[in-house]
Amino acid sequence: MTTPKNDDKSTLVDPRIAAAWRAASNDEPPASVDAAILAAARREVAAGPEPIDTREARANRRRWWPVAAAATIAAVVVGVLQLTPTGKLGAPETDTAVTSDVPHAVERRAPEDTSSSALSAKVEQHARGRDAAVRTEPASKEAQRTPASSVTLPAAQYPVAPAPSAQRPSAPAAPSAASPASTLAAPAEPKQQRVAAPAPASSPDPFPGTQKPAADAADAAAAASGQIASSPPSPPPPARSEAAANVARERDSLARADAPPATLAAPAQSRTAERVSAAPAPQSAPLAKLAAGSSADGGADEARAKTRTPLPVPEWIALIRRLRAEGKEAEAAKEIAAFRAAHADHEKLLPPDLRDWRPPEK
Protein backbone atom coordinates (compact mmCIF):
# COMPACT_ATOMS: atom_id res chain seq x y z
CA MET A 1 0.00 0.00 0.00
CA THR A 2 2.83 2.33 0.75
CA THR A 3 4.47 1.66 -2.57
CA PRO A 4 1.56 2.76 -4.64
CA LYS A 5 1.15 5.68 -2.30
CA ASN A 6 4.71 6.71 -2.99
CA ASP A 7 4.06 6.14 -6.63
CA ASP A 8 0.99 8.27 -6.39
CA LYS A 9 2.91 11.01 -4.68
CA SER A 10 5.71 10.87 -7.19
CA THR A 11 3.34 10.98 -10.06
CA LEU A 12 0.74 13.28 -8.59
CA VAL A 13 2.78 15.87 -6.77
CA ASP A 14 4.96 17.97 -9.01
CA PRO A 15 7.76 19.55 -6.90
CA ARG A 16 7.46 22.76 -8.80
CA ILE A 17 3.73 22.93 -8.34
CA ALA A 18 4.07 22.05 -4.66
CA ALA A 19 6.69 24.72 -4.10
CA ALA A 20 4.72 27.31 -5.99
CA TRP A 21 1.60 26.39 -4.06
CA ARG A 22 3.38 26.59 -0.71
CA ALA A 23 4.85 29.95 -1.66
CA ALA A 24 1.44 31.24 -2.59
CA SER A 25 -0.43 29.64 0.32
CA ASN A 26 0.14 32.18 2.97
CA ASP A 27 -3.48 33.02 3.58
CA GLU A 28 -4.58 32.81 7.18
CA PRO A 29 -7.92 33.42 8.82
CA PRO A 30 -8.32 36.86 10.35
CA ALA A 31 -7.42 37.28 13.98
CA SER A 32 -11.00 38.16 14.82
CA VAL A 33 -12.15 34.84 13.46
CA ASP A 34 -9.46 33.06 15.46
CA ALA A 35 -10.49 34.87 18.64
CA ALA A 36 -14.15 34.13 18.05
CA ILE A 37 -13.54 30.46 17.48
CA LEU A 38 -11.24 30.06 20.47
CA ALA A 39 -13.66 31.97 22.71
CA ALA A 40 -16.49 29.74 21.53
CA ALA A 41 -14.38 26.72 22.28
CA ARG A 42 -13.79 27.89 25.84
CA ARG A 43 -17.46 28.67 26.30
CA GLU A 44 -18.37 25.21 25.14
CA VAL A 45 -16.00 23.71 27.67
CA ALA A 46 -17.27 25.95 30.47
CA ALA A 47 -20.87 25.03 29.69
CA GLY A 48 -19.99 21.44 29.05
CA PRO A 49 -21.40 18.38 30.71
CA GLU A 50 -21.81 18.79 34.42
CA PRO A 51 -19.73 16.74 36.81
CA ILE A 52 -20.86 13.27 37.58
CA ASP A 53 -21.25 13.93 41.27
CA THR A 54 -23.70 16.73 40.54
CA ARG A 55 -25.79 14.46 38.38
CA GLU A 56 -25.75 11.75 41.02
CA ALA A 57 -26.80 14.23 43.67
CA ARG A 58 -29.72 15.33 41.54
CA ALA A 59 -30.70 11.72 40.91
CA ASN A 60 -30.58 11.04 44.63
CA ARG A 61 -32.85 13.98 45.25
CA ARG A 62 -35.29 12.80 42.62
CA ARG A 63 -35.33 9.37 44.21
CA TRP A 64 -37.08 10.86 47.22
CA TRP A 65 -39.76 12.64 45.24
CA PRO A 66 -42.27 9.74 45.12
CA VAL A 67 -41.83 9.10 48.83
CA ALA A 68 -42.32 12.76 49.62
CA ALA A 69 -45.41 12.90 47.43
CA ALA A 70 -46.90 9.85 49.13
CA ALA A 71 -46.21 11.31 52.56
CA THR A 72 -47.85 14.57 51.56
CA ILE A 73 -50.95 12.77 50.31
CA ALA A 74 -51.13 10.73 53.49
CA ALA A 75 -50.86 13.87 55.61
CA VAL A 76 -53.66 15.51 53.65
CA VAL A 77 -55.88 12.45 54.03
CA VAL A 78 -55.27 12.31 57.76
CA GLY A 79 -56.02 16.00 58.05
CA VAL A 80 -59.26 15.66 56.16
CA LEU A 81 -60.30 12.71 58.30
CA GLN A 82 -59.54 14.72 61.40
CA LEU A 83 -61.76 17.53 60.20
CA THR A 84 -64.60 15.30 59.08
CA PRO A 85 -67.43 15.07 61.64
CA THR A 86 -67.48 11.74 63.35
CA GLY A 87 -71.18 11.27 62.69
CA LYS A 88 -70.47 10.99 58.98
CA LEU A 89 -67.97 8.25 59.51
CA GLY A 90 -70.52 5.80 60.87
CA ALA A 91 -69.75 6.09 64.58
CA PRO A 92 -73.13 6.86 66.14
CA GLU A 93 -72.29 5.47 69.57
CA THR A 94 -71.11 8.84 70.69
CA ASP A 95 -74.64 10.19 70.48
CA THR A 96 -76.15 7.46 72.58
CA ALA A 97 -73.39 7.53 75.11
CA VAL A 98 -74.30 11.04 76.09
CA THR A 99 -77.93 10.53 76.89
CA SER A 100 -77.92 7.04 78.23
CA ASP A 101 -76.90 5.51 81.48
CA VAL A 102 -76.48 2.16 79.91
CA PRO A 103 -72.87 1.03 79.89
CA HIS A 104 -70.94 1.74 76.79
CA ALA A 105 -70.60 -1.84 75.65
CA VAL A 106 -74.35 -2.22 75.60
CA GLU A 107 -75.00 1.04 73.86
CA ARG A 108 -72.78 0.06 70.97
CA ARG A 109 -75.25 -2.61 70.06
CA ALA A 110 -78.06 -0.14 69.57
CA PRO A 111 -76.85 2.52 67.18
CA GLU A 112 -80.27 2.79 65.57
CA ASP A 113 -81.41 5.25 68.21
CA THR A 114 -80.04 8.14 66.26
CA SER A 115 -82.44 7.96 63.36
CA SER A 116 -85.85 9.11 64.38
CA SER A 117 -87.59 8.10 61.18
CA ALA A 118 -86.12 4.65 61.20
CA LEU A 119 -86.99 4.49 64.85
CA SER A 120 -90.61 5.29 64.20
CA ALA A 121 -90.81 2.64 61.54
CA LYS A 122 -89.26 0.12 63.83
CA VAL A 123 -91.59 1.01 66.63
CA GLU A 124 -94.57 0.58 64.38
CA GLN A 125 -93.32 -2.69 63.07
CA HIS A 126 -92.33 -3.94 66.43
CA ALA A 127 -95.63 -3.01 67.99
CA ARG A 128 -97.55 -4.71 65.25
CA GLY A 129 -95.45 -7.82 65.59
CA ARG A 130 -95.81 -7.82 69.30
CA ASP A 131 -99.54 -7.28 69.09
CA ALA A 132 -99.95 -10.23 66.81
CA ALA A 133 -97.72 -12.34 68.93
CA VAL A 134 -99.64 -11.50 72.06
CA ARG A 135 -102.87 -12.53 70.46
CA THR A 136 -101.60 -15.90 69.35
CA GLU A 137 -99.05 -16.97 71.89
CA PRO A 138 -98.99 -17.42 75.59
CA ALA A 139 -97.49 -14.71 77.62
CA SER A 140 -94.61 -16.78 78.82
CA LYS A 141 -93.41 -17.55 75.30
CA GLU A 142 -93.85 -13.99 74.32
CA ALA A 143 -91.85 -12.92 77.32
CA GLN A 144 -89.10 -15.37 76.47
CA ARG A 145 -88.87 -13.90 73.02
CA THR A 146 -88.71 -10.40 74.36
CA PRO A 147 -85.17 -9.20 73.79
CA ALA A 148 -83.22 -7.92 76.69
CA SER A 149 -83.86 -4.28 76.97
CA SER A 150 -81.28 -1.76 77.78
CA VAL A 151 -82.79 -1.36 81.18
CA THR A 152 -82.19 -4.90 82.22
CA LEU A 153 -78.75 -5.12 80.76
CA PRO A 154 -76.93 -3.30 83.54
CA ALA A 155 -78.16 -5.88 85.97
CA ALA A 156 -76.52 -8.49 83.84
CA GLN A 157 -73.30 -6.56 83.92
CA TYR A 158 -73.33 -6.55 87.70
CA PRO A 159 -74.03 -10.12 88.63
CA VAL A 160 -73.58 -9.46 92.35
CA ALA A 161 -76.34 -6.93 92.29
CA PRO A 162 -78.28 -6.90 95.48
CA ALA A 163 -81.95 -7.30 95.16
CA PRO A 164 -83.58 -3.91 95.47
CA SER A 165 -86.37 -5.32 97.47
CA ALA A 166 -85.70 -2.93 100.30
CA GLN A 167 -86.48 -0.06 98.01
CA ARG A 168 -89.64 -1.61 96.92
CA PRO A 169 -92.59 -1.13 99.15
CA SER A 170 -95.41 -3.49 99.22
CA ALA A 171 -95.82 -3.26 95.45
CA PRO A 172 -99.49 -3.93 95.35
CA ALA A 173 -99.70 -3.45 91.63
CA ALA A 174 -97.16 -6.11 90.88
CA PRO A 175 -99.08 -7.77 88.07
CA SER A 176 -99.09 -4.73 85.87
CA ALA A 177 -95.55 -3.74 86.87
CA ALA A 178 -94.25 -7.12 85.99
CA SER A 179 -95.71 -7.04 82.56
CA PRO A 180 -93.39 -6.83 79.57
CA ALA A 181 -94.83 -3.52 78.53
CA SER A 182 -93.91 -2.07 81.82
CA THR A 183 -90.44 -3.41 81.38
CA LEU A 184 -90.18 -1.79 78.02
CA ALA A 185 -91.57 1.47 79.27
CA ALA A 186 -89.32 1.54 82.26
CA PRO A 187 -86.92 4.18 80.94
CA ALA A 188 -89.81 6.49 80.25
CA GLU A 189 -91.27 6.56 83.73
CA PRO A 190 -88.58 5.73 86.14
CA LYS A 191 -89.33 8.53 88.54
CA GLN A 192 -92.79 7.33 89.27
CA GLN A 193 -91.51 3.91 89.93
CA ARG A 194 -88.61 5.11 91.95
CA VAL A 195 -90.73 7.26 94.13
CA ALA A 196 -93.64 5.00 94.47
CA ALA A 197 -91.67 1.84 93.80
CA PRO A 198 -94.55 0.07 92.25
CA ALA A 199 -92.66 -1.81 89.62
CA PRO A 200 -89.78 -3.76 91.04
CA ALA A 201 -89.61 -6.06 88.11
CA SER A 202 -89.06 -3.29 85.65
CA SER A 203 -86.23 -1.71 87.57
CA PRO A 204 -83.90 -4.41 88.69
CA ASP A 205 -81.01 -2.04 88.53
CA PRO A 206 -78.85 -2.61 91.56
CA PHE A 207 -77.46 0.90 91.22
CA PRO A 208 -80.42 3.16 90.87
CA GLY A 209 -78.23 6.19 90.79
CA THR A 210 -76.79 5.11 87.53
CA GLN A 211 -80.20 4.99 85.99
CA LYS A 212 -81.16 8.47 86.90
CA PRO A 213 -79.56 10.28 83.97
CA ALA A 214 -81.28 8.04 81.51
CA ALA A 215 -84.49 8.52 83.35
CA ASP A 216 -84.08 12.25 83.17
CA ALA A 217 -83.32 12.06 79.51
CA ALA A 218 -86.33 9.90 78.92
CA ASP A 219 -88.42 12.31 80.92
CA ALA A 220 -87.17 15.16 78.86
CA ALA A 221 -87.95 13.33 75.66
CA ALA A 222 -91.34 12.40 76.89
CA ALA A 223 -91.93 15.93 78.04
CA ALA A 224 -90.85 17.28 74.69
CA SER A 225 -93.27 15.04 72.90
CA GLY A 226 -95.93 15.43 75.48
CA GLN A 227 -95.83 19.16 75.75
CA ILE A 228 -97.03 19.59 72.27
CA ALA A 229 -99.99 17.37 72.78
CA SER A 230 -100.85 18.39 76.29
CA SER A 231 -100.00 22.03 76.25
CA PRO A 232 -103.62 23.02 76.84
CA PRO A 233 -104.41 20.85 79.83
CA SER A 234 -108.07 21.29 79.75
CA PRO A 235 -110.16 20.00 82.65
CA PRO A 236 -111.22 16.88 80.83
CA PRO A 237 -108.51 14.29 81.15
CA PRO A 238 -105.98 14.71 78.35
CA ALA A 239 -105.83 11.12 77.47
CA ARG A 240 -104.45 12.05 74.10
CA SER A 241 -101.40 13.69 75.59
CA GLU A 242 -100.89 10.79 77.91
CA ALA A 243 -101.09 8.46 74.99
CA ALA A 244 -98.52 10.52 73.12
CA ALA A 245 -96.19 10.38 76.08
CA ASN A 246 -96.66 6.68 76.33
CA VAL A 247 -95.94 6.31 72.66
CA ALA A 248 -92.75 8.25 73.10
CA ARG A 249 -91.72 6.05 75.95
CA GLU A 250 -92.63 3.00 73.99
CA ARG A 251 -90.58 4.18 71.05
CA ASP A 252 -87.60 4.70 73.21
CA SER A 253 -87.77 1.41 74.92
CA LEU A 254 -88.62 -0.50 71.78
CA ALA A 255 -85.73 1.03 69.97
CA ARG A 256 -83.46 -0.15 72.70
CA ALA A 257 -85.11 -3.54 72.68
CA ASP A 258 -84.47 -3.85 68.95
CA ALA A 259 -80.81 -4.15 69.62
CA PRO A 260 -79.53 -7.70 69.43
CA PRO A 261 -79.39 -9.25 72.84
CA ALA A 262 -76.02 -9.27 74.42
CA THR A 263 -74.42 -12.33 75.76
CA LEU A 264 -73.79 -10.56 79.01
CA ALA A 265 -77.49 -9.91 79.32
CA ALA A 266 -78.44 -13.52 79.42
CA PRO A 267 -79.05 -13.75 83.17
CA ALA A 268 -81.08 -10.58 83.16
CA GLN A 269 -83.04 -11.82 80.22
CA SER A 270 -83.80 -15.02 81.95
CA ARG A 271 -84.87 -13.16 85.04
CA THR A 272 -87.08 -10.92 83.01
CA ALA A 273 -88.57 -13.92 81.32
CA GLU A 274 -89.32 -15.47 84.62
CA ARG A 275 -91.04 -12.36 85.81
CA VAL A 276 -92.99 -12.02 82.65
CA SER A 277 -94.06 -15.59 82.71
CA ALA A 278 -95.26 -15.07 86.25
CA ALA A 279 -97.37 -12.13 85.18
CA PRO A 280 -100.96 -12.68 84.20
CA ALA A 281 -101.34 -13.00 80.50
CA PRO A 282 -104.33 -10.68 79.96
CA GLN A 283 -102.26 -7.77 81.14
CA SER A 284 -99.96 -7.88 78.20
CA ALA A 285 -102.63 -7.60 75.53
CA PRO A 286 -103.85 -4.04 76.16
CA LEU A 287 -100.34 -2.89 76.79
CA ALA A 288 -99.24 -4.35 73.52
CA LYS A 289 -102.05 -2.49 71.90
CA LEU A 290 -100.79 0.56 73.67
CA ALA A 291 -97.56 0.19 71.81
CA ALA A 292 -99.33 -0.03 68.50
CA GLY A 293 -98.78 3.61 67.79
CA SER A 294 -100.44 6.96 67.88
CA SER A 295 -102.93 6.33 65.11
CA ALA A 296 -105.62 5.09 67.42
CA ASP A 297 -108.74 7.13 68.07
CA GLY A 298 -109.74 8.91 71.25
CA GLY A 299 -111.48 5.95 72.78
CA ALA A 300 -108.37 3.94 72.44
CA ASP A 301 -106.45 6.75 74.07
CA GLU A 302 -108.74 6.67 77.03
CA ALA A 303 -108.31 2.97 77.24
CA ARG A 304 -104.59 3.39 77.20
CA ALA A 305 -104.79 6.06 79.84
CA LYS A 306 -106.83 3.76 82.01
CA THR A 307 -104.37 0.96 81.61
CA ARG A 308 -101.61 3.17 82.88
CA THR A 309 -100.25 1.86 86.11
CA PRO A 310 -102.03 3.68 88.89
CA LEU A 311 -100.21 4.93 91.87
CA PRO A 312 -101.57 5.26 95.33
CA VAL A 313 -103.34 8.53 95.60
CA PRO A 314 -101.08 10.14 98.21
CA GLU A 315 -97.96 9.13 96.35
CA TRP A 316 -99.39 10.32 93.10
CA ILE A 317 -100.27 13.65 94.56
CA ALA A 318 -96.86 13.86 96.13
CA LEU A 319 -95.33 13.11 92.77
CA ILE A 320 -97.33 15.83 91.08
CA ARG A 321 -96.36 18.33 93.70
CA ARG A 322 -92.76 17.38 93.49
CA LEU A 323 -92.82 17.78 89.73
CA ARG A 324 -94.33 21.21 90.14
CA ALA A 325 -91.72 22.09 92.71
CA GLU A 326 -88.99 21.01 90.32
CA GLY A 327 -90.45 23.17 87.61
CA LYS A 328 -91.52 20.29 85.43
CA GLU A 329 -94.84 21.74 84.58
CA ALA A 330 -95.52 19.54 81.63
CA GLU A 331 -94.80 16.42 83.58
CA ALA A 332 -97.00 17.58 86.35
CA ALA A 333 -99.79 18.31 83.90
CA LYS A 334 -99.46 14.86 82.44
CA GLU A 335 -99.58 13.27 85.82
CA ILE A 336 -102.66 15.25 86.72
CA ALA A 337 -104.26 14.20 83.50
CA ALA A 338 -103.38 10.59 84.17
CA PHE A 339 -104.66 10.91 87.66
CA ARG A 340 -107.96 12.25 86.44
CA ALA A 341 -108.20 9.52 83.90
CA ALA A 342 -107.47 6.89 86.50
CA HIS A 343 -109.84 8.18 89.13
CA ALA A 344 -113.37 9.12 88.33
CA ASP A 345 -113.66 11.03 91.56
CA HIS A 346 -110.55 12.98 90.94
CA GLU A 347 -112.25 16.19 91.93
CA LYS A 348 -112.56 14.88 95.41
CA LEU A 349 -109.20 13.23 95.57
CA LEU A 350 -107.17 16.09 94.25
CA PRO A 351 -106.30 18.80 96.72
CA PRO A 352 -107.59 22.24 95.83
CA ASP A 353 -104.23 23.57 94.77
CA LEU A 354 -103.86 20.81 92.21
CA ARG A 355 -107.46 20.75 91.22
CA ASP A 356 -107.42 24.27 89.93
CA TRP A 357 -103.84 24.27 88.76
CA ARG A 358 -103.13 24.85 85.11
CA PRO A 359 -99.71 24.65 83.59
CA PRO A 360 -98.53 27.97 82.26
CA GLU A 361 -98.89 28.18 78.53
CA LYS A 362 -95.74 28.79 76.63
Place this chain on the structure above:
Amino acid sequence: MPAPAIVAETRDEDLMLAYAAGDAAAFDVLYARHKGSLYRYVLRQCAHAGVAEELFQDVWMNVLRARASYVPSARFATWLYRIAHNRLIDHWRATGQVELVSAGADDDTDPLDAIAAAREVEPDAQASARERSTRLYSACAALPAMQREAFLLHQEGGLELAEIAELTGAGVETVKSRVRYAVAKLRLELEDLE
Protein backbone atom coordinates in the same frame (compact mmCIF):
# COMPACT_ATOMS: atom_id res chain seq x y z
CA MET B 1 -2.13 24.15 29.24
CA PRO B 2 -0.07 21.14 28.20
CA ALA B 3 3.67 21.49 27.77
CA PRO B 4 4.76 22.43 24.23
CA ALA B 5 6.94 19.35 23.84
CA ILE B 6 4.08 17.12 24.73
CA VAL B 7 1.72 19.08 22.54
CA ALA B 8 4.01 18.72 19.57
CA GLU B 9 4.02 14.98 19.95
CA THR B 10 0.35 14.63 20.70
CA ARG B 11 -1.80 13.35 17.91
CA ASP B 12 -4.76 15.30 16.65
CA GLU B 13 -7.16 12.65 17.81
CA ASP B 14 -5.84 12.74 21.37
CA LEU B 15 -6.05 16.51 21.39
CA MET B 16 -9.65 16.33 20.28
CA LEU B 17 -10.45 13.78 22.96
CA ALA B 18 -8.76 15.96 25.51
CA TYR B 19 -10.85 18.89 24.43
CA ALA B 20 -14.01 16.80 24.57
CA ALA B 21 -13.04 15.95 28.14
CA GLY B 22 -12.83 19.64 28.99
CA ASP B 23 -9.28 20.65 28.13
CA ALA B 24 -9.65 23.93 26.28
CA ALA B 25 -5.92 24.22 25.71
CA ALA B 26 -5.95 21.09 23.61
CA PHE B 27 -8.29 22.79 21.21
CA ASP B 28 -5.96 25.75 20.94
CA VAL B 29 -3.21 23.45 19.71
CA LEU B 30 -5.54 21.64 17.40
CA TYR B 31 -6.84 24.85 15.95
CA ALA B 32 -3.34 26.20 15.41
CA ARG B 33 -2.40 23.10 13.48
CA HIS B 34 -5.28 23.14 11.04
CA LYS B 35 -6.59 26.64 10.78
CA GLY B 36 -4.38 27.76 7.88
CA SER B 37 -4.84 24.78 5.65
CA LEU B 38 -8.54 24.59 6.33
CA TYR B 39 -8.98 28.27 5.74
CA ARG B 40 -7.19 28.06 2.41
CA TYR B 41 -9.18 25.00 1.45
CA VAL B 42 -12.38 26.91 2.05
CA LEU B 43 -11.03 30.10 0.54
CA ARG B 44 -9.99 28.41 -2.73
CA GLN B 45 -13.46 26.94 -3.04
CA CYS B 46 -15.22 30.25 -2.63
CA ALA B 47 -14.99 33.38 -4.67
CA HIS B 48 -15.26 35.73 -1.75
CA ALA B 49 -13.09 35.97 1.35
CA GLY B 50 -15.96 37.03 3.54
CA VAL B 51 -17.92 33.95 2.61
CA ALA B 52 -14.84 31.85 3.22
CA GLU B 53 -14.43 33.29 6.70
CA GLU B 54 -18.04 32.62 7.49
CA LEU B 55 -17.82 29.08 6.26
CA PHE B 56 -14.55 28.57 8.05
CA GLN B 57 -16.09 29.70 11.31
CA ASP B 58 -19.08 27.49 10.78
CA VAL B 59 -16.85 24.49 10.25
CA TRP B 60 -15.10 25.02 13.53
CA MET B 61 -18.35 25.60 15.34
CA ASN B 62 -19.54 22.28 14.05
CA VAL B 63 -16.37 20.75 15.40
CA LEU B 64 -17.06 22.26 18.80
CA ARG B 65 -20.63 21.06 18.88
CA ALA B 66 -19.68 17.58 17.73
CA ARG B 67 -16.92 17.13 20.28
CA ALA B 68 -19.02 14.96 22.57
CA SER B 69 -19.78 12.52 19.78
CA TYR B 70 -16.32 12.46 18.35
CA VAL B 71 -14.89 8.98 17.92
CA PRO B 72 -11.35 8.69 16.63
CA SER B 73 -12.21 6.10 14.02
CA ALA B 74 -10.21 8.00 11.41
CA ARG B 75 -7.71 10.78 11.30
CA PHE B 76 -8.86 14.04 12.76
CA ALA B 77 -7.96 15.81 9.51
CA THR B 78 -10.28 13.51 7.59
CA TRP B 79 -13.13 14.25 10.02
CA LEU B 80 -12.40 17.95 9.91
CA TYR B 81 -12.34 18.18 6.13
CA ARG B 82 -15.45 16.09 5.84
CA ILE B 83 -17.22 18.68 7.92
CA ALA B 84 -15.82 21.40 5.72
CA HIS B 85 -16.79 19.53 2.56
CA ASN B 86 -20.37 19.12 3.74
CA ARG B 87 -20.54 22.75 4.72
CA LEU B 88 -19.33 23.80 1.30
CA ILE B 89 -21.90 21.62 -0.37
CA ASP B 90 -24.59 23.23 1.77
CA HIS B 91 -23.26 26.61 0.76
CA TRP B 92 -23.28 25.75 -2.89
CA ARG B 93 -26.77 24.42 -2.66
CA ALA B 94 -27.88 27.56 -0.90
CA THR B 95 -26.31 29.77 -3.54
CA GLY B 96 -27.41 27.71 -6.48
CA GLN B 97 -23.95 26.48 -7.40
CA VAL B 98 -24.76 22.82 -7.10
CA GLU B 99 -24.82 22.53 -10.87
CA LEU B 100 -21.28 23.77 -10.90
CA VAL B 101 -20.30 20.90 -8.66
CA SER B 102 -21.93 18.36 -10.92
CA ALA B 103 -20.59 20.08 -13.98
CA GLY B 104 -17.16 19.89 -12.42
CA ALA B 105 -17.41 16.12 -12.47
CA ASP B 106 -17.18 16.32 -16.18
CA ASP B 107 -13.47 15.76 -16.66
CA ASP B 108 -13.75 16.04 -20.39
CA THR B 109 -13.97 19.79 -20.35
CA ASP B 110 -10.63 21.31 -21.04
CA PRO B 111 -9.65 23.76 -18.33
CA LEU B 112 -6.75 25.06 -20.30
CA ASP B 113 -8.99 27.38 -22.21
CA ALA B 114 -10.12 29.00 -19.00
CA ILE B 115 -6.55 29.27 -17.77
CA ALA B 116 -5.49 30.87 -21.03
CA ALA B 117 -8.35 33.31 -20.75
CA ALA B 118 -7.32 34.17 -17.21
CA ARG B 119 -3.78 34.68 -18.33
CA GLU B 120 -4.95 37.02 -21.04
CA VAL B 121 -6.80 39.02 -18.43
CA GLU B 122 -3.59 39.54 -16.42
CA PRO B 123 -0.68 39.62 -18.81
CA ASP B 124 1.71 41.14 -16.30
CA ALA B 125 1.38 38.42 -13.65
CA GLN B 126 4.56 36.72 -14.84
CA ALA B 127 6.73 39.44 -13.46
CA SER B 128 6.53 38.63 -9.80
CA ALA B 129 5.72 35.83 -7.37
CA ARG B 130 2.62 37.63 -6.41
CA GLU B 131 1.48 37.56 -9.90
CA ARG B 132 2.44 33.88 -10.05
CA SER B 133 0.39 33.11 -7.05
CA THR B 134 -2.47 34.98 -8.49
CA ARG B 135 -2.24 33.04 -11.68
CA LEU B 136 -1.96 29.82 -9.72
CA TYR B 137 -5.06 30.61 -7.78
CA SER B 138 -6.75 31.74 -10.91
CA ALA B 139 -5.80 28.50 -12.57
CA CYS B 140 -7.03 26.59 -9.53
CA ALA B 141 -10.28 28.49 -9.58
CA ALA B 142 -10.61 27.64 -13.25
CA LEU B 143 -10.37 23.92 -12.49
CA PRO B 144 -13.50 21.82 -12.43
CA ALA B 145 -14.91 21.67 -8.93
CA MET B 146 -14.15 17.99 -8.39
CA GLN B 147 -10.60 18.31 -9.59
CA ARG B 148 -10.11 21.45 -7.57
CA GLU B 149 -11.48 19.87 -4.42
CA ALA B 150 -9.41 16.74 -4.85
CA PHE B 151 -6.34 18.80 -5.48
CA LEU B 152 -6.96 21.06 -2.47
CA LEU B 153 -7.68 18.15 -0.15
CA HIS B 154 -4.50 16.51 -1.33
CA GLN B 155 -2.34 19.63 -1.34
CA GLU B 156 -3.73 21.67 1.55
CA GLY B 157 -5.25 19.04 3.80
CA GLY B 158 -2.56 16.47 3.22
CA LEU B 159 -5.14 13.73 2.82
CA GLU B 160 -4.34 10.53 1.05
CA LEU B 161 -6.19 9.44 -2.03
CA ALA B 162 -8.15 6.87 -0.06
CA GLU B 163 -9.16 9.45 2.46
CA ILE B 164 -10.22 11.83 -0.26
CA ALA B 165 -12.13 9.04 -1.90
CA GLU B 166 -13.89 8.24 1.36
CA LEU B 167 -14.60 11.86 2.05
CA THR B 168 -16.01 12.68 -1.34
CA GLY B 169 -17.67 9.34 -1.88
CA ALA B 170 -15.77 8.65 -5.07
CA GLY B 171 -13.44 5.84 -5.98
CA VAL B 172 -9.78 6.03 -5.31
CA GLU B 173 -8.94 5.85 -9.03
CA THR B 174 -11.36 8.57 -9.75
CA VAL B 175 -9.76 10.74 -7.14
CA LYS B 176 -6.35 9.97 -8.55
CA SER B 177 -7.46 10.99 -12.04
CA ARG B 178 -8.92 14.20 -10.73
CA VAL B 179 -5.72 15.08 -8.97
CA ARG B 180 -3.66 14.24 -12.03
CA TYR B 181 -5.79 16.40 -14.26
CA ALA B 182 -5.60 19.27 -11.81
CA VAL B 183 -1.82 19.08 -11.44
CA ALA B 184 -1.35 18.84 -15.19
CA LYS B 185 -3.37 21.95 -15.79
CA LEU B 186 -1.58 23.88 -13.09
CA ARG B 187 1.77 22.76 -14.46
CA LEU B 188 0.79 24.01 -17.85
CA GLU B 189 -0.12 27.31 -16.27
CA LEU B 190 3.19 27.61 -14.50
CA GLU B 191 5.30 26.70 -17.53
CA ASP B 192 5.02 30.17 -18.87
CA LEU B 193 6.41 31.62 -15.68
CA GLU B 194 9.54 29.53 -15.75
